[in-house]
Amino acid sequence: MFPDQFDYYKAESVSEALDLMDEHSGEETELLAGGHSLLPAMKSGLSSPDVLIDIGSIDSMHGVSVEGDTLSIGAMTPYDDFIESEDARTHAPALVAAVEQVGDTQVRNMGTVGGNLAHADPASDLPAPALVSDVTLVAEGPDGEREIPVDDYFFGMYATALGPDELLTRIEVPSAGDAVGTYAKKASPSSGYAMTGVAALVETDGDSVQSIRVGANGVMDHGVRLEGVEDALTGETLDDDAIEAAAERATDGLDTDMFMSDLQASATFREQLLRVYTKRALSEAAEQTASPAAAD
Template identity: 45%
Template sequence: MFPADFDYERATSVDEAMDLLDDHADAEVEILAGGHSLVPAMKTEGRSPDVVVDLDVPALDAINALDDRTVVGALTTYADIADSRALRANAPLLAETAAEVGDLQIRNRGTIGGNLAEAHPGADPPAAVLASDATILLRHRDGKREVPATEFFRGDGETAVEYGELVTGVRVPHTGDAGVAYAKKTHPATGYAMVGAAAVVEVAEEAVSRARVAATGAVDRAVRLPSVEDALVGERLDSEAIDAAASEAHADIDSERLRSDPYASGEFRGELLETYVARALESAAERVAGNPPTA
């Protein structure tokens, strides 16, 4: 199947992209980053924009490590994120999650900005940016805007991005000695997460001082799991505490919200949710500085 006719524009700078969005304000415009989501949707799902703006902006393909955070440009590929020494040293959850995206071809072409803007309910990076307390960076004609990851994802394909805005990057706080992990049940054909869980766990004096846990694939968007987080704080990070905390995942997600599709029922996803939250926490526990692996 071939896509419907559309006009093609190419932007080589953020300012040029802003100009093109202004020029086509009355048209349906899609932004082309890596293209691994948009192009198939145009070919097989009937997505038919009037204009496609292709981003070819070198400034957005960069990873910049600062004192306490790293900024990842929107056009940075999953492969570059996964291989980044700066991220693996300072914010490893995003790097390790990027390594789990799709297959090699997708990782070499797909971009973090495109993934976040697409907001697929089974995408991997949204869970990582949520658990990392990351901030999504946006640009519009009149300036810049920053949106916490917790406020960015609104639903299946829906985000806080407004018309005329462009995702330019994501700012990820450094996680220090925290234990981090991402675990997922992978759909064998699409590579998306049927259910995935990301965790960042900090321990002080042998007890959890802070925890951030997020899930993807279970409902129509990636979400934080505050009940799981609260259940961990103050507890020793052992198997008993992990199992008890993972069982709280259902307190944050109403069973009626669980996704059902041809690949898995909502009930099955609910069962996977607790399992993969526990797996992420177990892996994070093994990596907490000075904390032995859980039994």
């Protein structure tokens, strides 16, 4: 299938992109990053923009760098560039674990970290690790830059705190320190998107859990924290019994009536998957925290 006719512009800078967005604010306008979500939607008729603004070549929105204890990810950084960064592996292990499971080589070469988070597909792989990594999303608009804490960012299906005149320019990640990060995913057999994906960021002190953040995507219309799991494991030993008990609390505080139900999986099945993949993400974290001791 072919998309409807549209006007195409290629922005070379953030300011040029913002000017183009303002100039065409009265028209249906879409931003083109990696294109793996937008272009199929245009070809199938689900999206028919009048104007397409290509932001993929804006140099200032590419790359991974570290300032102090903060990792900065340019919004247009391709997935593969991100996971090849040693700084990313050190500072953002949960995000790396998730990005490694995004699509295939072709998708990871073209798709972008910022494009994923701006699109906010509830079945994509980055909302949960972004939540557990406590990222800050930096947007630029007519009034300059503003920082959006990730806990205030996701509103619903494809809905975020980004304004219609704002551009996501970078993602800032505080250092994970000695924490380990994991991501366990039940992928859709047809699309590879997450029917359920669970991310965990766990730091231990000796045998006990000092801090833990757990999140999920693919279950509700936006990524969510699993606070019942976090409460169950904080201060506890990360052993099989504790993990089993914590995984049973995966739905604590969540309205299971609002779980997604579609041709891929019913809400009831997603509820079961959430417990199973919470356990898998935590078990992987336990293995990683135990490995240094095993090496000794």
